[in-house]
Amino acid sequence: MNMHTQPQRTPAETALIDAFGERLSLLPGDGAVMLKRDDAIEAIKHGLPTRRIESWHYTDLRRLLNAVPDFDPAAAVKAIAPIVEGSAVLAVLNGVSNTKVPAVEGVTVQRLTEKLIDGSIAPGLDPYGSDDAIGALNTAFVADGYFVDIADGAELDKPIELQNLQAGGQTHVRLPVRVGAGAKAIIVERQTGDGAALVSSVSQLVLGEGAEVTWLIVQEQPETATHLAQFKAHIGKNAKLTLFVMNAGGKLVRQEIMVKTTGEGADFKLRGINLLAGDTHSDVTMVLDHTVPHTTSTEVIRNVVTGKARGVFQGRINVHQYAQKTNAKMACNTLLLSDDGEFSTKPELEIFADDVVCGHGATVTEIDHDHLFYLMARGIDEKSARGLLVKAFVAEVIEELDDETIVEALEARLDDWFVAHG
């Protein structure tokens, strides 16, 4: 253990370390879980990542995380309606899960506290790597969440909505989901609230053979919250995962997506829209590992940057040596609409197999003048014309999703954002 790597701790680092000392007795789990927590806080003691850590190059967490709020057990959270009517809602209210959960056929739900206390979740608490600050932060402090198990062959007709709602303070939530062989499900992950909280949330998904899941992350934190989230998935043989991420809020946001194809025939689709406004910083970082032969993936990310917002997209596709016949494509398009905004992108390919087809494309541009002219020549004023074009740019990604109710629900969220941000 080397305590001297960071010469001076930032107030945020000190606050986190102090908070750990104070919370220790309240955190569920002992033995194996406690050992993981100890390792995690040690990692934080070594300092939060700076831009010198390659994976944090554009999000210098040590500099950007300048205050950490205290835990606030008194904060009250307002319940919200699910985006799709009739969904089974599993809400985590300010870091605490409900004791009563709705019964859905083929689905077993357990409060995460219980899994922490009995220690059965311990193996899944390991961070992703030495630069996994979000994983470490969450492992150190995680107190609750839900463990969801969808039985083999179960086909859910309504979505499950996992809500993580905050009202200030700190919340550290974990949402592990196992989907059995051949099962089909739509899972919505809502991340919102109305406080200036520090939120860490880790979702872990394991897809069994032939399972098909659409997972939607809808992040609408207020412009005062710090949101550090992670989505990790293993896609088994012939399983399909469509992940949709809508990032539309938060003051400091980092959404990590770590996906691994673990069985032949696995398919991964990522569709993402990042709507950035105000004086905010939002980072979406994806690491996709193709570890076995014959797997496919496509990623489409659309970003809209307004105000003084700073946006980041990092996407790395790793094709391992034995992952022959991989087909992976990634596109990241950005509309930079204000002179004070900025966007940085780093689409990476890391390829160790030769019989593959991999590609990525990235663009950063403003609204096409020809398109604007076309609309304005038809009597539409500039503001409306711009609005139409920007909305079409992101709506295109949403419309690709098959399920009509989902498309409508997401478009409604999109409309809300446009109303709020002109």
Added chain:
Amino acid sequence: MPAVQETIDRVRKIDVDQYKYGFQTEIAMDKAPKGLSEDIIRFISAKKDEPSWMLEWRLEAYRRWLTLDEPTWARVHYPKIDFQDIYFYAAPKSTPGPTSLSDVDPELLKVYEKLGIPLREQEILAGVQKTDASELEEASDNVYKSGRVAVDAVFDSVSVVTTFKKELAQAGVIFCSISEAIREHPELVKKYLGSVVPTSDNYYATLNSAVFTDGSFVFVPKGVRCPMELSTYFRMNEKNTGQFERTLIIAEEGAYVSYLEGCTAPQRDENQLHAAVVELVALDDAEIKYSTVQNWYPGDAEGKGGIYNFVTKRGDCRGDRSKISWTQVETGSAITWKYPSCILRGDDSSGEFYSIAVSNGYQQVDSGTKMIHLGKNTSSRIISKGIAAGFSQNTYRGQVSAHRKATNARNFTNCDSLLIGDQCGAHTVPYMEAKNSTAQFEHEATTSKISEDQKFYVMQRGIPEEEAIALIVNGFVKDVIQQLPMEFAVEAQKLIGISLEGSVG
């Protein structure tokens, strides 16, 4: 495409050993003691007969270097370099500044003859009588090959000869070794040296600033179009030496110059260090075209030996409407770490980067470019083609950034990788940073192997497999080859064929 056939023939001729420049030459050398210290720097400076300001500049860089750590971010792996085990100065003994070719050690001339470097073109052009018919043929062949190219030949630490100096001087162009420039044109050197790559820039650039021994200096005055291609040929010969050359090219208002560098080294089991710095300055309306054919010894089939090529190259489009274009063909070196960059400072300036990086055996390449858009209406274009074979790792790392005030910055990037064999790796790491809403950046990258369809298409027309692959590879790199001066395009094509020998088919 006759060049393709030539590639095949060349590849066939070479049985086991692919590297044809691996010979060593015994030449009496003047060396400084091994290692690095202020005394060694004083020694180098004294050997070069430098003014005191130059020595101070070097010492300052050295003191700075002592405070720096070796960079580790690149995707290259190698044992730690022992800087005290390197000769920082080695020069052929017989060169107290040769005035004509006849003063040059004949052994040295033989080296360049073997390498096919035309140092004797003065004779050829002056019509020196040849009695032997075959010699005549050879002579005319040389003329054809070299066109009219002025050459500065750098052997280990010093420049041995620079050709066509007189003719260039008539046009007002200064083309000489940097040591000579420091003595003869101190005002120009003082003004521009370190103005693009400051002494504190990075670990290897700082080291270079302290110990650079020679390199080329080009100054093209206002309104002059340099009448011929300029070229420098670097040869590392002596054991355990490092080569630290420094090149400075200045194109004044409206000037144009095209410059080419080539390099080779003998085959040795130990690794040798090459840390060069190249600075380009383009003023208003000036254009500099810089081409590199890098063919340092890449190491043997087991990855033993080879050159560590850690190079800092940067061009500064200082003037409005200036243009800098980098073209590189990278086939040699055990490890390559180089990012020829453009700082687009002047309004309406443009930068280009065309690269072919071929890696085979255990070579590691981490190369790319930086396009820093600072001025208004600047544009840049990046075309990078990586070919990885054997056990090699080939990385493209590039950065494109638009500053807040760089309105209408425009970039197009295309980097494609081709993988031959399943033990190699190809990686693409582009960084795009837009801080301006009028910036327009496009980036595309692909990685694939030669498709069976393409191969089948060519082969079913009666072309054997090896030839078919060479044809497809040449097609893959065509965009970049086209950017090279004609004389070198053919050479580069051959070089790629040779580098891939043993990996195709």
